[in-house]
Amino acid sequence: MREVAVIGIGETKFGxxxxxxxxxxxxxxxxxxxxxxxxxGVDIDALYIGNMSSGRFxxxxxxxxxxxxxxxxxxxxxxxxxxxxxxxxxxxxLSQAYMAVASEVHDIVVVGGAEKMTDVDETRAQEILASAAxxxxxxxxxxxxxxLHAMIAKRHMHEYGTTREQLAAMSVQNHRNGALNPNAQxxxxxxxxxxxxxxxxxxxxxxxxxAPLSDGAAALVLCPLKEAKxxxxxxxxxxxxGQAGDYMALHDRRDICTMDATVVAGKKAFKYASVTPKDIxxxxxxxxxxxxxxxxxxDLGFFEKGKGGPALEEGRTALNSQISINTSGxxxxxxxxVGAVGVAQAVEVVRQLRGExxxxxxxxxxxxLTHNVGGTGASVIVHIFEGGV
Amino acid sequence: MREVAVIGIGETKFGxxxxxxxxxxxxxxxxxxxxxxxxxGVDIDALYIGNMSSGRFxxxxxxxxxxxxxxxxxxxxxxxxxxxxxxxxxxxxLSQAYMAVASEVHDIVVVGGAEKMTDVDETRAQEILASAAxxxxxxxxxxxxxxLHAMIAKRHMHEYGTTREQLAAMSVQNHRNGALNPNAQxxxxxxxxxxxxxxxxxxxxxxxxxAPLSDGAAALVLCPLKEAKxxxxxxxxxxxxGQAGDYMALHDRRDICTMDATVVAGKKAFKYASVTPKDIxxxxxxxxxxxxxxxxxxDLGFFEKGKGGPALEEGRTALNSQISINTSGxxxxxxxxVGAVGVAQAVEVVRQLRGExxxxxxxxxxxxLTHNVGGTGASVIVHIFEGGV
Numbered sequence: 001m002r003e004v005a006v007i008g009i010g011e012t013k014f015g016x017x018x019x020x021x022x023x024x025x026x027x028x029x030x031x032x033x034x035x036x037x038x039x040x041g042v043d044i045d046a047l048y049i050g051n052m053s054s055g056r057f058x059x060x061x062x063x064x065x066x067x068x069x070x071x072x073x074x075x076x077x078x079x080x081x082x083x084x085x086x087x088x089x090x091x092x093x094l095s096q097a098y099m100a101v102a103s104e105v106h107d108i109v110v111v112g113g114a115e116k117m118t119d120v121d122e123t124r125a126q127e128i129l130a131s132a133a134x135x136x137x138x139x140x141x142x143x144x145x146x147x148l149h150a151m152i153a154k155r156h157m158h159e160y161g162t163t164r165e166q167l168a169a170m171s172v173q174n175h176r177n178g179a180l181n182p183n184a185q186x187x188x189x190x191x192x193x194x195x196x197x198x199x200x201x202x203x204x205x206x207x208x209x210x211a212p213l214s215d216g217a218a219a220l221v222l223c224p225l226k227e228a229k230x231x232x233x234x235x236x237x238x239x240x241x242g243q244a245g246d247y248m249a250l251h252d253r254r255d256i257c258t259m260d261a262t263v264v265a266g267k268k269a270f271k272y273a274s275v276t277p278k279d280i281x282x283x284x285x286x287x288x289x290x291x292x293x294x295x296x297x298x299d300l301g302f303f304e305k306g307k308g309g310p311a312l313e314e315g316r317t318a319l320n321s322q323i324s325i326n327t328s329g330x331x332x333x334x335x336x337x338v339g340a341v342g343v344a345q346a347v348e349v350v351r352q353l354r355g356e357x358x359x360x361x362x363x364x365x366x367x368x369l370t371h372n373v374g375g376t377g378a379s380v381i382v383h384i385f386e387g388g389v
Numbered sequence: 390m391r392e393v394a395v396i397g398i399g400e401t402k403f404g405x406x407x408x409x410x411x412x413x414x415x416x417x418x419x420x421x422x423x424x425x426x427x428x429x430g431v432d433i434d435a436l437y438i439g440n441m442s443s444g445r446f447x448x449x450x451x452x453x454x455x456x457x458x459x460x461x462x463x464x465x466x467x468x469x470x471x472x473x474x475x476x477x478x479x480x481x482x483l484s485q486a487y488m489a490v491a492s493e494v495h496d497i498v499v500v501g502g503a504e505k506m507t508d509v510d511e512t513r514a515q516e517i518l519a520s521a522a523x524x525x526x527x528x529x530x531x532x533x534x535x536x537l538h539a540m541i542a543k544r545h546m547h548e549y550g551t552t553r554e555q556l557a558a559m560s561v562q563n564h565r566n567g568a569l570n571p572n573a574q575x576x577x578x579x580x581x582x583x584x585x586x587x588x589x590x591x592x593x594x595x596x597x598x599x600a601p602l603s604d605g606a607a608a609l610v611l612c613p614l615k616e617a618k619x620x621x622x623x624x625x626x627x628x629x630x631g632q633a634g635d636y637m638a639l640h641d642r643r644d645i646c647t648m649d650a651t652v653v654a655g656k657k658a659f660k661y662a663s664v665t666p667k668d669i670x671x672x673x674x675x676x677x678x679x680x681x682x683x684x685x686x687x688d689l690g691f692f693e694k695g696k697g698g699p700a701l702e703e704g705r706t707a708l709n710s711q712i713s714i715n716t717s718g719x720x721x722x723x724x725x726x727v728g729a730v731g732v733a734q735a736v737e738v739v740r741q742l743r744g745e746x747x748x749x750x751x752x753x754x755x756x757x758l759t760h761n762v763g764g765t766g767a768s769v770i771v772h773i774f775e776g777g778v
Binding site: 064128135 | 412448632
């Protein structure tokens, strides 16, 4: 199994992109990554796309060859494959692309993640998102995604004394970082008071505890590590990927305060990369709700169980602190085009490891991690990246 | 890159399975394959599922962890990944699973394909299938899938003198084979006259030129070839996989009488396996319409372009003739649960190469091929299998 590197990154601005179609955002992110890698279309051997629900958001399945076509790669009969795992679609597309290069089936592979969520109304969008949970035992009884996460938050507060202010601290930090990211959906800071006073979505989660619906796309170019220096001076090595699953429905889980799939996926990733949580300088974690971000930093081993909230409150996850969490602004402030998230996380980490993150640059970053979740934790994928190779 | 073998196969009966849910058919096929391989749940490292449109057929995305959960594998936090490429979803799930084993990321992998199409009405099902074509430039103008294939048939008749009777011969042969397959949706032979007299769907294609809507699931167990003899006396080697894409819309193609993606995917597969079309004893080709089957046997190089129709008419593709095509009954008679097709094709080929196909057994079969198409040819995947290893 050969080593794999990222040699190109690209992304669109995230937000409510009324004036752009799914195809257009796919093209925009893809071409930026290809240009960034300094390769030509004919150099590309395969395309992978992470996308959750194009069938329901835009009435179009089979979107991988669609994007390949519109990017101009159909004439070379490019193999194109779509991966779906709800919110983890992008991360799993990356891991499949990684295996395609590692196995020597392909050499240069483009990985995209894209979702166009604002072509349907908000109620319909929430229905579609809820199909990431168990339709027959959760969604059909009216369990929304926010409702399921509210139950997790309530239990976490009960078990560990996590406070409403600590939940809010996750959103405040994300907005502080997002304000420094030109491509973020929300580029303004918010105060703790604003988060606490926001309308309640599902108690204890308020409007500012929930990541938005977004349009957006992101893309990466991978190649064998040995070939990477031919294309870029700053290749970033994919040190490992770890994937794990869990029971589909929240009520079947061993403990709703821990995402076991995160624990298992994280352990696999740390083991294969031969590093520990202490070696990680920055991480993009899946904060679709404020509570999810707290679970993530605990379950990945950055902080003990129950200490995630205090760590946030004490600023230990802020930019250039103990560990820089969600420098991009995370799902909350950067945006949440659901199937694109995992790829966008990797774009941010690679940008940081190349030292190109401008005002939000993490100093002396060597190892970065991405953590991408589908549903309420039935799919989790963790990647570890190494810069300076 | 290490060699990969199939050590277990399983499938449901195909048909209108009113009394079974998506979960139930997924469980049934999966458990049969696991039992056939003689492994235990804890031996499994990952699950891949091919599925086209669960989001629209059953209002449920994120179906890979759902199936893992219902098969009883959630407690071991099994990584589960869904692949979507319209009709080629199953074949691409197989190729991703193959790469996962070849790259040494996973050892024992289960691949499933499943689709439940009859929970929606026929019109809605046709709308969903049409989302495999280009929504903005084909489907939205009323181009149905049958209509697009009718245009291919018309042009093929014009260019090569292919006759209505030759198209019909594909369906007649499929039904003859399907009658020998206990799991086929249609287990009766049909006459040439019946095909010719059937109601017209899209001229020149009649009702019996079109594969049905079906429910069904199929599954395979893969492991490294070196380990295969520990599990089975008759492992089947995956000699190669070749994938290719093409323009999404039919009107953008170089030549609608040739599926370039089939030509390219086939050439890749033959090259990697170091065999030629003449070495192949049997093939399962993607006959969603009778014309598709003719294109396939030409584009894979079994017959010259334009000679597919005559070859069918002369019985050169019948069971135990020059090359045995669609011994399962193909999509026409065995059934077409769209995302399951590619996996089901592989189940049939492996069964044949193990010498377990009973009344429809191909004698002395050594090499078998599967050919799986998404859309009108924007995604194609070809696998070559070798028995007696």
